[in-house]
Amino acid sequence: MPDATGLELVAQRVRSAVNDDAVVDTLHAHGQATLQVAPASVHEVLSHLRDDDEEPYEFLASLHGCDYLPEEPRLGVHYQLLSMDRCERLNVKTRLTVEEPQLHSVVDLYPTAHAQEREVYDFFGVEFMGHPDLRRILMPEDYVGHPQRRDFPMGGEPVIFTFNEHELPRWYD
């Protein structure tokens, strides 16, 4: 883990290598370093961190989505990077709006992102541009909606217990 100072140094190097607006924020909490980046420059930042940085992160340990409703922008995509040599981890986060959920795919940098980007697309509706095969991965192909978004209805059926059988009389009719 880079410490708070190390994180600021990483952010500084990313800013100078990519551009000044690439890093939106840095956060160091619970021993974890997080770099929040603008969605437009995610690919460049990860490319820099993998290849050109003086402390490179060559391994993408996890890529996952998140929904921060009611905050705006709502959708989050997290990239958890790992350096096997230095045994250091770095989180890279980005935030997207539901209206414009487009993000550049990182499959060309990290092939492991292939299935994980499909999962984020399936559950949160983030569209990864440049992904070679962006299809649903867990839900059926003809499924409508992105079920892990927080405003997605829970689904299922009401269950009648003794405490609510009077509130839901014969709901199944």
Add this chain to the structure above:
Amino acid sequence: MEVTRTKLSGRSQEMRARGLKAQQMLRGELEGADLQEHVEKSLLLSRFEDAQNWARKNAIFPLGFGLACCAIEMITVIGSPRNDLARFGAEAIRFTPRQADLLILSGRVSTKMAPVIRRIYEQMLEPKWVISMGACASSAGMFNNYALVAGADKFLPIDVYVPGCPPRPEALMYGIMQLQDKIQGSPHQGWRERYRSAGTEEGLGESIPAPAYSGHGDDA
């Protein structure tokens, strides 16, 4: 050790006498009242359907098919000597639906798996039976959300529901015994007949005939 010779008595003597009678009959030496008496004593009369169902219920071939955590309990039933499914003639697990006639839905049925299960069910040969094992397969259980089918009976005819989360192996054994009763024609378990809904099974194109029902016990 002292060896003593005793005369045959009681039941064993009777068995020996019947054996001799059978020998005589095969040689054509029995005639008249003797022949009549021997036939009445040694034949068991039944309806063909009853005999057929008796054979069916004691030769169930379960499909080796697990869906989720209930499958662990199901494997305990079908694969362990402690529960010994061979007692019911059901120890021959088939891993192809073409040779199986009991589908045990052991676990949660996701919306993506439902068409696959339906297809497996269609591939099984008649007569075939389905046990819905555990809360998830029967009603989506604790996973009451977008991902699961709330009750496999929405797309399959289910014969026996085994409650539990997961059911103990004993419960599944009891379910299999209930299924045996049903196969033999117990009127209490033929819900399709009870609700006069035979022929309402969903299918592609023509409807699937219901498992043969002997009508046994309808008079009672």
